[in-house]
Amino acid sequence: MTGVAILGSTGSIGTTALRVIARHRDRFRVAALTAYGRKDQLAAQAAAFYPTFVSLVGGGHGRDDWADGAASLVEAATRPDVDVVLNGIVGAAGLEATIAALQAGKRVALANKESLVMAGELVLRAAREGGGEIVPVDSEHSAVLQCLGGRPRADLQRIILTASGGPFHTWDAERVHSATVHEALNHPTWKMGRKISVDSATLANKALEVIEAHFLFGLPFERIEAVVHPQSVIHSFVELVDGSVLAQVGFPTMELPILYALTYPARVSDDGAPRFDPIGAGALTFEPVRTEVFPAFALGVQAGRSGGTAPAAFNAANEVAVAAFLQGRMPFGRIAEVIEVVLRRQVVEHAETLAAVMAADRWARELAEEVIRWA
Numbered sequence: 001m002t003g004v005a006i007l008g009s010t011g012s013i014g015t016t017a018l019r020v021i022a023r024h025r026d027r028f029r030v031a032a033l034t035a036y037g038r039k040d041q042l043a044a045q046a047a048a049f050y051p052t053f054v055s056l057v058g059g060g061h062g063r064d065d066w067a068d069g070a071a072s073l074v075e076a077a078t079r080p081d082v083d084v085v086l087n088g089i090v091g092a093a094g095l096e097a098t099i100a101a102l103q104a105g106k107r108v109a110l111a112n113k114e115s116l117v118m119a120g121e122l123v124l125r126a127a128r129e130g131g132g133e134i135v136p137v138d139s140e141h142s143a144v145l146q147c148l149g150g151r152p153r154a155d156l157q158r159i160i161l162t163a164s165g166g167p168f169h170t171w172d173a174e175r176v177h178s179a180t181v182h183e184a185l186n187h188p189t190w191k192m193g194r195k196i197s198v199d200s201a202t203l204a205n206k207a208l209e210v211i212e213a214h215f216l217f218g219l220p221f222e223r224i225e226a227v228v229h230p231q232s233v234i235h236s237f238v239e240l241v242d243g244s245v246l247a248q249v250g251f252p253t254m255e256l257p258i259l260y261a262l263t264y265p266a267r268v269s270d271d272g273a274p275r276f277d278p279i280g281a282g283a284l285t286f287e288p289v290r291t292e293v294f295p296a297f298a299l300g301v302q303a304g305r306s307g308g309t310a311p312a313a314f315n316a317a318n319e320v321a322v323a324a325f326l327q328g329r330m331p332f333g334r335i336a337e338v339i340e341v342v343l344r345r346q347v348v349e350h351a352e353t354l355a356a357v358m359a360a361d362r363w364a365r366e367l368a369e370e371v372i373r374w375a
């Protein structure tokens, strides 16, 4: 039996993971569940899966609450009866648990891409030193891992990440600028949490994924590309050194990448996701990313190339800007503007300690809030 901790069990990834595990109870035991708010939903999950550890944070007691929350995530991620930590937390709140789990030698099935973006070097070091391993849950990175099929990294020439393009992929810049919250959350091919849905609409998500791919697969940024593929059927391409290109294909569902991250490198029989049908999939199309309409993409990739604490600042500015947009405090088009000001003003430092990363995160959050108040 593999013991699984599900961090963020009430979210889109968390509930999907529990649905997958419910079909494979002979293999997986839910050892820990954590959530922020939503106590009735968490209680129902606990009653269905009998975990040995449950943590509910977000009771609204300010700073102490946050500290307790972070400590309980680390506890869930490092318990002896946990083999795999599925990190389905959204945003920077997931970082400490990722690092702690890897240091404790666990497998991290990583949906929380923000961990790798903020502190890629630290996360990889934690895995090396603690003997843990990171297996991506993000569908594009799962696709790359599946295409690689255990080949040596030296065989890998180029990664082409696919992007749905989000709900605005055909819209002109002016209309995108004043898009409403409802429009931004109306994703054409994926049903996800609010933050990642907005990230998909700005294409900041694809920049986060380029940085994620850089750390996961060890490729320099010039060998990681993104292409818009509105049908979300091809989950990414891998080019090998001889020019051969492999792709992983299927109707969009997170069940498959979640199951694969739990069983990797093994495959297990599963009938959850609809089987692929090429006729049903219809025509598959590809377009370049319109960077002039979606500037958050280029800003994020540039932060990745700059390295050090730049990706942490990009991530923090984006989180603050997305929250402000969702609260109706500023228009959609200002998300990228806020990120741009923060990155322009940043003095990039080495990201070799958690303290340096957290300082950059805090600095970027404060400046982003200030920039939002200016308008």
Ligand code: NAD
Pocket: 007, 008, 009, 010, 011, 012, 013, 014, 034, 035, 036, 037, 057, 069, 087, 088, 089, 090, 091, 093, 111, 112, 113, 114, 137, 138, 139, 190, 191, 192, 193, 194, 195, 196, 254
């Ligand atoms: P969500 O908002 O649906 O769920 C987030 C979960 O994290 C919830 O259970 C919530 O209780 C918990 N949480 C939020 N803030 C917390 C905090 N401060 N402390 C502790 N717990 C907290 O988000 P989601 O769509 O499931 O996304 C989760 C992560 O997975 C994100 O990093 C996202 O980018 C990534 N991801 C999601 C999808 C998807 O299909 N939803 C696909 C690929 C990657």
Ligand code: MG
Pocket: 138, 139, 140, 209
């Ligand atoms: Mg993705």
